[in-house]
Amino acid sequence: MSDAAAAKEMIRVEGDLTDQTGREMFAAAQGCIRRKACEITVDLSSVKNMDSLGGAWLGRLMANARLKKVNVEISGATGQAAELLDMLAPTLSAEPAPGTRRIGLFEDIGGTFLNALSEAREAFELVIEAVYWAVIGPLTGKGLRIENTLDEMHEMGVRAVGIVCLINFLLGLIIAMLSIAQVEPFGLGIYVATVVVIGFARELGAVMTAVVVSARSGAAIAAEMATMVVQEEIDSLRGMGLNPARFLVAPKLVAMIAVMPCLTVLAMFSGVAGGTLVGVVLLKISTNLWLQQTQTYLKAGDIAQGLIKCVVFAFVITLVGCHNGLRVKGGARGVGLATTRSVVMDIFFIIVADMIFAILFYFVFK
Amino acid sequence: MANETIVEVRNLTTHYGEALVLDGVSMEVRRGEIVVILGGSGCGKSTLLKHMIGLLRPTSGEILLWGQDIARMDEDQLRPMLTRVGISFQSGGLFNSMTVGENVALPIKEKNPDIDRETLDMLVRIKLGLVGLSAAVNKTPGELSGGMKKRAGVARALALDPEILFLDEPSAGLDPIMAAGLDQLILNLRHLLGITVVVVTHELDSIKEIADTAVMLDKGRVIFNGRLDEALESDHPRVSQFFQRKPDAHIAPRNA
Numbered sequence: 001m002s003d004a005a006a007a008k009e010m011i012r013v014e015g016d017l018t019d020q021t022g023r024e025m026f027a028a029a030q031g032c033i034r035r036k037a038c039e040i041t042v043d044l045s046s047v048k049n050m051d052s053l054g055g056a057w058l059g060r061l062m063a064n065a066r067l068k069k070v071n072v073e074i075s076g077a078t079g080q081a082a083e084l085l086d087m088l089a090p091t092l093s094a095e096p097a098p099g100t101r102r103i104g105l106f107e108d109i110g111g112t113f114l115n116a117l118s119e120a121r122e123a124f125e126l127v128i129e130a131v132y133w134a135v136i137g138p139l140t141g142k143g144l145r146i147e148n149t150l151d152e153m154h155e156m157g158v159r160a161v162g163i164v165c166l167i168n169f170l171l172g173l174i175i176a177m178l179s180i181a182q183v184e185p186f187g188l189g190i191y192v193a194t195v196v197v198i199g200f201a202r203e204l205g206a207v208m209t210a211v212v213v214s215a216r217s218g219a220a221i222a223a224e225m226a227t228m229v230v231q232e233e234i235d236s237l238r239g240m241g242l243n244p245a246r247f248l249v250a251p252k253l254v255a256m257i258a259v260m261p262c263l264t265v266l267a268m269f270s271g272v273a274g275g276t277l278v279g280v281v282l283l284k285i286s287t288n289l290w291l292q293q294t295q296t297y298l299k300a301g302d303i304a305q306g307l308i309k310c311v312v313f314a315f316v317i318t319l320v321g322c323h324n325g326l327r328v329k330g331g332a333r334g335v336g337l338a339t340t341r342s343v344v345m346d347i348f349f350i351i352v353a354d355m356i357f358a359i360l361f362y363f364v365f366k
Numbered sequence: 367m368a369n370e371t372i373v374e375v376r377n378l379t380t381h382y383g384e385a386l387v388l389d390g391v392s393m394e395v396r397r398g399e400i401v402v403i404l405g406g407s408g409c410g411k412s413t414l415l416k417h418m419i420g421l422l423r424p425t426s427g428e429i430l431l432w433g434q435d436i437a438r439m440d441e442d443q444l445r446p447m448l449t450r451v452g453i454s455f456q457s458g459g460l461f462n463s464m465t466v467g468e469n470v471a472l473p474i475k476e477k478n479p480d481i482d483r484e485t486l487d488m489l490v491r492i493k494l495g496l497v498g499l500s501a502a503v504n505k506t507p508g509e510l511s512g513g514m515k516k517r518a519g520v521a522r523a524l525a526l527d528p529e530i531l532f533l534d535e536p537s538a539g540l541d542p543i544m545a546a547g548l549d550q551l552i553l554n555l556r557h558l559l560g561i562t563v564v565v566v567t568h569e570l571d572s573i574k575e576i577a578d579t580a581v582m583l584d585k586g587r588v589i590f591n592g593r594l595d596e597a598l599e600s601d602h603p604r605v606s607q608f609f610q611r612k613p614d615a616h617i618a619p620r621n622a
Contacts, residue, residue, distance in 0.1 A: 051527055051559075056489040063488070084558045091495025330508050331462030 007038035017050035017081060022057025029061050033070050040065060045076030050084055059092045123323050129245035130319060134253040137246065149251040156217040156252075157259030161266060164212050168200070168267040171208060172274020175199060180282055189283045193293040196275030201302040202361075205267035207354055209260065210313035214346035218317045221252060222342035225325025226335040234326070244326070253318045260314035261307050268306065309357050316349045370397045371430075372530055372562055373418055378427035380413065387413050388424070389586040395530070395579075400556055400563045402573050402594075404608070405583035411566045412456070412534055414583065418564065419453055419532060420444045449477060452528030452561075456535045458519035460507040466518045467503035470494060473525045493521045497551060513544040520551070530562040531555065537572050549575045570609065574598075582608065 009032040013021050025042065032038045042058070058074075065072045077085050085092075103111070138144040179192040225248065228234050237244050272294060279290045324342035328334045373395040380388045387410045395401045403411050416422045417429055420436045429437045431447055439447075460469050470490045474481065481489075494500045497517040507515055516536055523531055533552070537545035549572050555561045567573060573580065573594070580597040582590040582605055590597055590605045598609055 052489060052492050052524075053485070053527075055492050056485050059488040059492060060484055080558055087554065087558065088492055088495055091491055091500045094491075094495075094500060330506070333463035 007032075007035075008041065009038050010041050010043055012043040012046070014046050017044065017047045017054035017058070019051075019053040019057070022054040026057045026061050029065070029072075033061075033065050033068050036068050036070060039071040039073070041073045041075055043076050044074060044081060044085075045078070047077060047081045048079055050081045055084070055088055055092070059088075062092055119327070122327065123319070126245065126249070126323050126326070127319055129243070130249045130253050130322070133243065133246040133250035134257075137250065138254075142246075144254060145247065145251050149255050152252050152255035153259050155220075156213065156255055157262060160213060160216055160259075160263060163216070164209050164263045164267050165270040167212055168205060168208055168270040169274040171204060172196060172200065172271035172276075173278050174274075175204070175271070176275040176278035177282070180278065184283070189279070190285065190289070190293050192279055192283075193275065193290050194297040196279075197272050197294045197298050198302055200268045200271035200275075200306075201298060202305045203354070205271055206264050206306040206310040206313060207350065208271075209263045209267045209310060210317065210350045211347060213256075213260065213263065213313075214317045214320075214343055214350065217256070218321045218346045219339050219343050221318060221321030222325040222339045223335055225322055226328035226338040229326060229328050230331055230335060249318070249322045252322065253315070256314040256318045257311055260310045264306055264310040265303075268303070305357070305361060309354065312353050312357075313350050316353060317346050320345045320349060371395070372397055372432060373564070374428075374430040374433075375414070375418065376428040376430070378414070378417060378424050378429065380417065380422065380424040380427075382413075387586050388417070388583075391427070391583070391586070391588050393581045393588060393591055395562060395564055397562055398556065398560060399578050400552065400565065400576050401579045401581060402577040403564065403566045403581050403583065404568055404573055406568065406608070409583040410586045411568075411583055415532055415534055415564070415566050419448065419451055449526055450529050452523030452526065452531040454516070454519040454523040454531075454533050454536065456538070458507065458515035460515060460518055460522070462507050465504050465506055466494065466499065466510070466521075467491075469507070469518065470522045470525050473522065477526055493524050494518070496524060496555070497521045498547070513540045516540065517548065517551075520548075524555070527559070528561065530564065533563065533565045533567075535567055536565060537567060537569050542571075545569065545572060546575070548572075552576050570611065 009029070011025055011028045013025050015021055017025075029040055029042075032040055040061075042061070062072050074085065133142075134144070176192055176196055179195050180189055183189060183191060225234075228248075234244050237247055276287065276290050276294070279285060280287050321342050324338045324345065328338040371394050373393075375391055375393050378388050378391040379386070391410075391414060393401075393403075403414060405411050413422065417424055417437075418431070420429075420439065424437050427437065428435050431451075434447070436444055436447060460466070461472070464472070467487075467490050470493050471486055474486060474489060491500050491503060494503055497520050499514060499517050499521060502510060502514060502518065507518065510518060520531075520533065520536065523533070536552070537548050540548065552563055552565065553576055556563055563576075565572075565576065577594040579592065580590065580594050581588060582597065584604050589602060590600055597605060600606055600609075
């Protein structure tokens with residue numbers, strides 16, 4: 001222990017300092033570093049060139065030695081190696097950069113709560129602005145971007161007609177088959193016509209349309225807005241004194257509110273058509289009789305329920321899409337996350353809103 | 367060995383759709399040289415660079431990297447060539463979802479799957495140290511300034527100890543101090559690591575600082591190819607206009 005002179009250790013690197021020689025140098029130093037009571041001299045006098053992997057081994061040696069408070073001296077480097085070492089000196093002797101700080105439980109809970117609060121406030125502001133620019137603005141002569149709105153209607157509405165009709169037609173088939181299987185033993189098969197039409201008018205037409213539209217247009221809105229944020233397009237709009245809510249959100253909102261009822265009506269027809277096909281084929285009833293049964297029990301109020309719902313869904317889909325898009329953080333990955341989150345939130349809020357309607361229509365507006 | 371040709375472009379012609387972008391370009395890069403490809407905006411500089419690393423395929427002509435024609439190679443043949451090449455794009459091209467350190471570590475880990483963690487960490491710190499960014503190792507690209515992103519891009523390009531480094535507009539949009547630092551870095555890399563560098567740029571100061579050889583493009587053609595001092599003396603109207611920063615009579619669309 002007291003023999004300080006003997007504790008000096010010389011490690012000589014022969015040839016170039018590369019992965020191979022660096023590894024050997026590192027291994028040779030381990031014993032001395034473990035014993036703590038010594039000084040290491042790395043002799044690089046025969047080294048002509050070094051590469052970065054060799055440098056990495058030297059860096060590890062120095063970091064290890066620093067940890068155990070062992071002195072390391074590097075001597076004899078010449079030429080390229082010396083200059084490279086000179087350039088790397090601050091990196092080799094620096095402490096590792098601090099990692100990300102761990103977040104405690106309470107900080108995590110509080111952070112989540114505060115985030116939710118600020119998100120709710122942002123969402124509220126967006127709703128106010130969007131409604132203002134979509135409804136009150138145009139009424140008081142602050143124009144809506146008509147051309148853009150028509151474009152959006154085409155994209156969200158016209159181009160969705162096929163898929164909305166197809167899905168509701170198929171669902172009509174399914175509902176009719178399920179119901180017929182249940183009631184036919186009691187001879188009540190004809191009442192399936194009523195079940196299908198009431199089901200689609202009050203509920204399924206609106207909800208299925210909303211699900212299809214949120215997957216199509218809700219995702220598109222979120223991705224578009226998010227990409228615009230990432231590419232500083234939103235900032236340049238603001239910089240030109242243009243309000244993004246007026247310029248981007250309002251046309252989408254107006255277009256969506258205009259096309260959703262149209263799609264929903266088409267959805268109702270398609271669903272009933274599907275049900276009719278099954279009824280006529282399986283029960284061997286005449287088409288006239290089935291349609292007559294359909295009409296007898298359908299009231300205007302049933303269709304109104306579906307239409308009111310679908311307008312609310314239109315609000316939800318547009319504003320959830322815009323909200324998530326505008327909140328995007330980071331680049332490509334952020335856009336993906338915003339889009340996913342938007343569609344998930346769409347479907348969740350559609351179902352929640354639907355449930356509230358179900359309660360209202362059951363207890364309040366019978 | 368000193369005069370060994372690393373890159374040779376022969377009579378390269380390429381189109382984007384109908385538009386002719388490069389028209390019979392020929393040039394070469396020798397080992398240890400810093401070659402600057404310069405020219406006005408939209409003259410095909412970046413396109414030429416992307417051809418040299420096989421990202422774009424020419425309509426006709428040859429691109430020889432270490433004597434092998436990459437214009438006719440398929441992906442599998444090209445891949446081992448590209449591990450000897452470092453590339454940094456205009457906007458850095460960093461992966462936003464990873465930290466700067468992970469960005470630099472990615473190519474190293476792909477090439478040496480069984481490298482141990484501590485050596486990798488140290489190697490990443492060294493690469494970032496070369497560009498003066500070792501403190502940013504745990505930051506994401508979103509938290510960096512424009513200049514830091516470019517330098518991080520260069521650090522990632524250096525990850526595999528490339529023999530040749532391609533830099534697309536490394537100093538565009540940087541403040542003069544940062545740009546000078548980057549020039550110094552390029553000179554250091556050449557001096558210390560013997561890396562050959564091909565830089566696409568139109569920053570005059572930077573060109574004068576680093577270039578051994580200048581290749582000037584205009585409307586897809588090479589209008590000058592020679593040593594920097596010759597370029598500065600050149601009496602070709604377009605070349606002298608560039609170096610003396612004289613505007614066009616009116617700003618005309620060059621690609622029309």
